[in-house]
Amino acid sequence: MIYDAINESILSRVPKTARRVLDVGCGSGALGRTIKKQIPCEVIGVTYSEAEAALASQYLDAVLLCDIGRFDPDETGKFDCIICSHVLEHLCQPAELLARLRHRLSPEGTLLVALPNVLQWRQRLEFMRGHFRYTDGGLMDRSHVRFFDWTTASALLVGTGYRVVERQACGRVPFSRLLGGLGRSLDRLALTTLPGLFGWQFVFVCRNDRHESRVMS
Numbered sequence: 001m002i003y004d005a006i007n008e009s010i011l012s013r014v015p016k017t018a019r020r021v022l023d024v025g026c027g028s029g030a031l032g033r034t035i036k037k038q039i040p041c042e043v044i045g046v047t048y049s050e051a052e053a054a055l056a057s058q059y060l061d062a063v064l065l066c067d068i069g070r071f072d073p074d075e076t077g078k079f080d081c082i083i084c085s086h087v088l089e090h091l092c093q094p095a096e097l098l099a100r101l102r103h104r105l106s107p108e109g110t111l112l113v114a115l116p117n118v119l120q121w122r123q124r125l126e127f128m129r130g131h132f133r134y135t136d137g138g139l140m141d142r143s144h145v146r147f148f149d150w151t152t153a154s155a156l157l158v159g160t161g162y163r164v165v166e167r168q169a170c171g172r173v174p175f176s177r178l179l180g181g182l183g184r185s186l187d188r189l190a191l192t193t194l195p196g197l198f199g200w201q202f203v204f205v206c207r208n209d210r211h212e213s214r215v216m217s
Contacts, residue, residue: 003027025087029056163209169199
């Protein structure tokens with residue numbers, strides 16, 4: 001399966017000043033292609049899929065074909081922005097990759113991470129029904145080997161030497177879209193107070209933090 005989606009929550013957080021971007025798990029190159037349209041920058045993609053690499057190489061400045069879990073970025077230089085959007089959950093040892101990537105961030109560089117939330121309310125209902133079923137996509141994608149909640153996702157990043165400067169749960173309350181402005185206010189309140197229940201994904205903006213480990217509340 002070729003990943004062809006653009007994560008808008010990640011796209012909107014790519015710094016406008018970024019001149020070199022590394023997209024780990026670049027899929028078809030759709031996200032990197034859009035970034036290049038918005039920002040004058042070089043985008044390097046990484047994927048394990050030959051089919052994805054063939055597509056992404058049409059749009060990105062370079063595409064590295066390799067086992068992402070063993071990807072060694074030391075020869076790629078420094079980056080102003082590194083993106084790991086819905087890729088870490090596919091790795092047996094995501095902390096090892098994150099630790100290697102930290103050394104490739106420029107001094108003021110940004111790491112953007114998106115992780116699916118397997119404890120989102122819809123999936124909790126399935127668990128309550130006694131169903132633990134892998135699927136061909138979504139929160140229970142059969143290629144997911146690691147699962148994170150709101151707390152453990154943050155702990156993964158802090159534990160590998162990053163400082164989380166922003167974190168957000170993306171999602172909505174059931175039927176809130178029918179309530180107009182009130183529904184949007186309800187969504188904001190729910191995602192702030194109960195991110196692990198209503199968020200389908202968690203998005204993190206991180207900086208390299210060699211000396212200090214802390215998470216914004």
